[in-house]
Amino acid sequence: MKLILKTPTAQYSDEIASFREEFLQDGSSMDGCYNLRGLKNPNDWIKYCDDCSKMETVPAHWVVSTQFIYVRECDDRIVGxxxxxxxxNEFLEKYGGHIGYCVRPSERKKGYAKQMLRDCLPYCRKIGLKKILVSCIDSNEASRKTIVSNGGTYESTVFYAKAGVNLERYWIDLI
Ligand SMILES: CC(C)(COP(=O)(O)OP(=O)(O)OC[C@H]1O[C@@H](n2cnc3c(N)ncnc32)[C@H](O)[C@@H]1OP(=O)(O)O)[C@@H](O)C(=O)NCCC(=O)NCCS
Known part of the structure; x- marks a missing residue:
């Protein structure tokens, strides 16, 4: 099964809307896609992603970041x-890490998260990162396995008071 990391564009507006709707219906956590939950119009979200990708336009509270959609080639469906x-920034250094991700509920347990994280590592190297921090809530078995299977080494657990959760921090060495 071929899956490709792509930059979100208007070509995927309907798919982005359907991806979002599926998470809302399922009540599932949407990680690694900014405020897609709050942005009903896919074009607003696409613009936000573009703004975040550049130093001149990134919102003051955030950092320059790259958003990918993970597209299954055979049916052009966004799976993650x-x-x-x-x-x-201060929050990311302690809690959020370099990477966030999610897989749509109907496409889970097919190995996509593991593959998606693996596929984005060359891009991380390309932008000069030597090692990346990825964190997950201590009860998120699927995410922990995704990180560990990509070479994540456990460093520490921190309590994120705002959400009342323990976050496990893992480092993936890129050298
Ligand atoms: C976490 C998430 C991305 C995993 O996506 P996925 O595509 O189902 O994961 P994969 O199929 O690649 O599975 C990864 C591993 O987790 C295991 N796994 C998957 N779902 C699981 C579950 N519900 N409980 C326990 N293990 C699970 C798989 O068996 C696999 O383990 P393996 O390495 O032993 O084979 C997905 O559940 C999700 O989007 N959750 C909501 C958002 C989220 O939690 N993001 C991560 C924030 S840190």
Whole structure:
């Protein structure tokens, strides 16, 4: 099964809307796709992704970051989304890490998250990252396995008071 990381464009507007709707229906956590939950119009979200990709337009509270959609080639369906933050702010350094991702509920347990994280590592190298921090809530078995299967080494667990959760922090060495 061929899957490709792509930059979100208007060509995928309907797919982005359907991806979002599926998460809302399922009540599932949407990680690594900015505020897709709050942005009903896919074009607003696409513009937001573009703004975040450039130093001149990134919102003050965030960092330059690259958003990918993960597209299955055979049916052009978005199965997942992944976001790479190029550097840290205080929140990312302690809690959020370099990468966030999610796979749509109907496409889970097919190995897509593992593959998607693996596929974005060359891009992380390309933008100069030597190692990346990926964190997950301690009860998120699927995410932990995704990280560990991509070479993640456990460093520490921190309590994120705002959400009342323990976050496990893992480093993936890119050298
Ligand atoms: C976490 C998430 C991305 C996993 O996506 P996925 O495509 O189902 O994951 P994969 O199929 O690649 O599976 C990865 C591993 O987790 C295991 N796994 C998948 N779902 C699982 C579950 N519900 N419980 C326990 N293990 C699970 C798989 O068996 C696999 O393990 P393996 O390495 O032993 O083979 C997906 O559940 C999701 O989007 N969740 C909501 C958002 C989220 O939590 N994002 C991560 C934030 S850190």
């Amino acid at each position: 989304m992944i976001q790479i933050r190029h550097y840290f």
